[in-house]
Amino acid sequence: MEKVGRTKRFDSEVLLQNLMEVMEKDHLYRDVNLTIEILAEKMGTNRTYLSRAINENYQMPFRHWLNSYRIERSIQYMLQHPAANQEEIAKQSGFLSASSFNHKFKSVTGSSPRLWLVEMSIGGKYKQ
Numbered sequence: 001m002e003k004v005g006r007t008k009r010f011d012s013e014v015l016l017q018n019l020m021e022v023m024e025k026d027h028l029y030r031d032v033n034l035t036i037e038i039l040a041e042k043m044g045t046n047r048t049y050l051s052r053a054i055n056e057n058y059q060m061p062f063r064h065w066l067n068s069y070r071i072e073r074s075i076q077y078m079l080q081h082p083a084a085n086q087e088e089i090a091k092q093s094g095f096l097s098a099s100s101f102n103h104k105f106k107s108v109t110g111s112s113p114r115l116w117l118v119e120m121s122i123g124g125k126y127k128q
Helices: 012-026 036-043 047-058 062-080 086-093 098-109 113-123
Strands: none
Touching (some): 062 113
């Protein structure tokens, strides 16, 4: 991972590459206490640069991006583990509770996790 220091020019592309790398390699999204400050420190940058990169590239603030990222991971987990219960899915995805996970999942996908999984198994394929 390329370090992006506080004195280096802001490079959104490098930051986003590093962001995906640390999120995948270290599974940081599973940490229910993850903040932009913690993530920026792990990446060797500051919160301002990281926030700007996320805002400019995803058109949403960090917290919304993180929840969307966690929902994507929960979808992958459910597809790989269709018998998993809500608590397990929530924990594997970085949500504090099953109810929090269900609420965020429904706000992003429009349906509950179980209904979404049933619809996927009946109606088709999930496109990432």
